[in-house]
Structure formats: C-alpha cells, structure tokens
Amino acid sequence: MIKTWVRCIAGFAALCCIYLISLFCFYYFEIPLPPALIGIFMLLIFLLSQRKVPTAITQSARPLLAHMALFLLPALISVLLYRDFFVQHYIALIIAVLLSTIVSLGITLWLSQRILLGVKTADQVTNSITNESKDIDQ
Amino acid sequence: MTSVWQQIVIQFSPLWSQDDSFMIVCLLVTLGVYLLSRHLYFWLRQNPLFHPLTISTLIIASILHFAAIDVTEFKRGITLFELLLGPATVALAVPLYNQLSVLRQLGIRVLAPILIGGSLAPTIAWLSVYLLDTPLQLQMSILVKSITTPLAMGTADIIGGTPELAAVIVILTGIVGATFGPWLIMLTKTDSEYAQGLALGSVAHVVGTSKALSISETCGAFATLGLCLNGIFTALLLPILFA
Numbered sequence: 001m002i003k004t005w006v007r008c009i010a011g012f013a014a015l016c017c018i019y020l021i022s023l024f025c026f027y028y029f030e031i032p033l034p035p036a037l038i039g040i041f042m043l044l045i046f047l048l049s050q051r052k053v054p055t056a057i058t059q060s061a062r063p064l065l066a067h068m069a070l071f072l073l074p075a076l077i078s079v080l081l082y083r084d085f086f087v088q089h090y091i092a093l094i095i096a097v098l099l100s101t102i103v104s105l106g107i108t109l110w111l112s113q114r115i116l117l118g119v120k121t122a123d124q125v126t127n128s129i130t131n132e133s134k135d136i137d138q
Numbered sequence: 139m140t141s142v143w144q145q146i147v148i149q150f151s152p153l154w155s156q157d158d159s160f161m162i163v164c165l166l167v168t169l170g171v172y173l174l175s176r177h178l179y180f181w182l183r184q185n186p187l188f189h190p191l192t193i194s195t196l197i198i199a200s201i202l203h204f205a206a207i208d209v210t211e212f213k214r215g216i217t218l219f220e221l222l223l224g225p226a227t228v229a230l231a232v233p234l235y236n237q238l239s240v241l242r243q244l245g246i247r248v249l250a251p252i253l254i255g256g257s258l259a260p261t262i263a264w265l266s267v268y269l270l271d272t273p274l275q276l277q278m279s280i281l282v283k284s285i286t287t288p289l290a291m292g293t294a295d296i297i298g299g300t301p302e303l304a305a306v307i308v309i310l311t312g313i314v315g316a317t318f319g320p321w322l323i324m325l326t327k328t329d330s331e332y333a334q335g336l337a338l339g340s341v342a343h344v345v346g347t348s349k350a351l352s353i354s355e356t357c358g359a360f361a362t363l364g365l366c367l368n369g370i371f372t373a374l375l376l377p378i379l380f381a
Binding site: 019024041042043076092095098100104 | 142149168199229262267303323332374
C-alpha cells in the first residue's frame with residue numbers, strides 16, 4: 001500500500017518535472033508549440049528509450065488522465081467572462097460547432113470505413129494464415 | 139535566463155499571493171461540484187449531454203451568481219487545478235505509447251482517417267465562421283476545435299485565438315460528436331470498430347473517446363490513438379501555418 005503511494009508520488013513528481021522543463025524550453029528557446037506538447041514528446045522519447053512504461057508513471061498517469069475534467073474546469077468557468085461574446089456570435093457558433101462536427105464526423109466515418117475495409121480483411125487473412133500454421137503444427 | 143524563470147514563476151504566483159482560506163474554500167467547492175457531477179454522469183449511463191464539465195460549469199456558475207463572487211477572483215482561487223493540467227497533459231504520452239504497436243502493425247492506413255477527420259472538421263468550421271464574418275479571434279479559436287482541450291488551449295494561444303474560448307468550443311464539439319456519433323455510425327453503416335474509434339477520437343477528442351470505450355475496448359483503443367495523433371498533428375501544424 002505504502003509502496004503504491006510512494007510510486008504514485010514519484011511518478012507525479014516526474015511528470016511535473018517534465019512539464020516544468022518543457023515550460024522552460026518553451027520560453028527559453030521560443031519553441032512555437034504548446035508547452036504540454038513539448039512535454040508529451042519528452043515523455044514519449046523517454047518511454048521509447050526504456051521500451052516500457054515504468055510502474056510509477058502508469059500509476060500517476062492513470063488518475064491524472066481519468067480526472068482531466070477537473071483540471072479543465074478553470075478554463076470553462078471563464079465562459080462566464082465571455083458571455084456577451086457568445087450571445088453576439090451565437091449563430092456562427094451553432095453552425096461551426098453543431099453542423100460542422102456532425103458533417104465532418106459523418107464523412108470521416110464513411111471514408112474510414114472504406115479505407116479500413118482492406119485492413120480488416122488483411123487482418124483476417126493473417127489470422128487464418130496463423131490458424132492454418134497452428135493446424136499444421138498439430 | 140532570469141526573465142524565463144520570472145515568466146514561469148508568474149504562472150504559479152496566485153498560489154501564494156492570495157488569501158489561503160479563500161483559496162482552500164474555492165478548491166474544495168470545485169472538487170465537490172466535480173465529484174457530484176461525475177457521479178451524476180455515471181448514474182445517467184454516461185449520457186454525453188450530462189458531461190461532468192457542462193454540469194459542473196453550470197453549478198459553479200449559479201453558485202458564483204447567488205454568492206455574488208467575482209469570476210476572476212474565483213478563477214484565481216482554483217489556480218492549482220489549472221496548473222495541474224500541464225502534468226496531466228504530459229501523461230497523454232502513456233496511452234499514446236501503448237497504442238504505438240498498433241500503429242506500427244497497421245501502418246499508414248490508420249493515419250488516413252485521422253488526417254481526414256483532423257483536417258475536415260476545422261476546415262468546415264473555419265469556413266462557416268469566416269463566411270459569417272466573425273472576429274479573427276473566434277476564427278483562430280475554432281481551428282483547434284477537434285483536438286484535446288489542453289493542447290487546444292496552448293495552440294489557440296500561439297496562433298492568436300483565445301484559450302478560454304477554444305476550451306468551450308472544444309468541449310461543445312466533443313459533446314456534439316459523442317451525442318450524434320452512434321446515430322452517424324448507423325447512418326453511414328460503419329461496422330469496422332477501427333473506423334468508428336478513429337473517427338470518434340479524431341473528431342470528438344476525449345468525449346468521443348469515452349463514447350468509443352462504451353462501444354468496445356478495441357474501439358476505445360483506436361479512439362485514443364486518433365485523439366493523441368490528431369492532437370499532436372494539429373498542435374504542430376497550426377503554429378507553423380499561422381504563428
């Protein structure tokens with residue numbers, strides 16, 4: 001139990017350090033990317049070099065990702081500051097958010113179904129091949 | 139060097155430059171409201187219309203209204219949660235790493251739906267706000283509508299949009315995508331779980347991913363891949379095009 005907590009805190013500290021380093025890089029080298037994205041790349045490179053996710057990172061990443069909504073609340077509360085702006089541009093927002101999302105999701109679904117049709121069959125082919133080889137083994 | 143540290147320290151300064159008891163009350167209220175709305179969301183079988191974010195925002199808005207608390211003041215009170223968004227976003231590298239083997243196996247064809255969804259959604263949205271002659275601030279904020287909120291906020295900030303406006307648009311997009319997703323899947327007769335997941339993740343980000351997870355595990359895994367890759371592609375490309 002204590003071990004889990006220690007790991008969780010260590011993982012969290014590591015994530016915070018990565019974020020601080022990426023913030024530093026963002027300001028110091030003036031990289032035109034969101035600081036968090038720089039952090040994602042750093043962690044990804046670290047994970048690739050380790051070839052596995054350390055338990056400490058998994059255990060701290062899981063609650064952070066699951067409760068992301070809590071950390072987004074401060075940004076959403078700012079809606080209240082932009083009330084007039086929303087009222088002024090409500091038609092544009094409805095079209096841009098509602099209509100464009102539905103249309104683009106529909107087209108993406110339709111196209112991906114066509115594109116991935118081959119992938120699915122290819123998978124089944126490999127499955128049947130492996131099944132056949134199993135049969136041969138037997 | 140020192141100015142760089144100053145810029146970073148300024149972001150953290152609300153933590154010690156305000157009344158401690160006010161800050162603790164704000165944090166506890168926000169946490170309570172969040173847990174309550176999360177509970178409600180699961181109780182209503184994860185109906186996207188009752189997403190914890192919308193319900194929590196509505197509850198907090200009414201609390202602030204009746205208690206006559208200034209929104210800016212309250213926002214300063216919950217700076218801690220805002221700061222935790224950074225490490226939480228960095229943690230997205232973990233699900234992305236776990237999905238990399240799938241990407242390696244299926245190769246380029248998995249990327250196609252992500253690229254289609256990731257470029258189609260902002261283009262259509264931008265065209266509609268452009269034709270309606272809205273301010274540039276809104277046009278820039280709408281470009282990030284399909285990527286995960288923390289990356290969307292950072293990207294909007296760089297390309298001249300408003301991070302808070304972007305956050306709201308992104309969440310609403312996710313809710314619309316997750317609400318109409320199952321219906322659109324039926325309409326387009328998409329039976330491939332890969333296609334369903336990739337489309338939901340790349341157009342409707344985290345909210346779409348949780349919908350995909352309720353369809354199946356595979357669908358959720360592909361949605362995660364769509365969410366991570368589209369977020370990275372968009373956050374890389376937009377600053378190059380517009381910054």
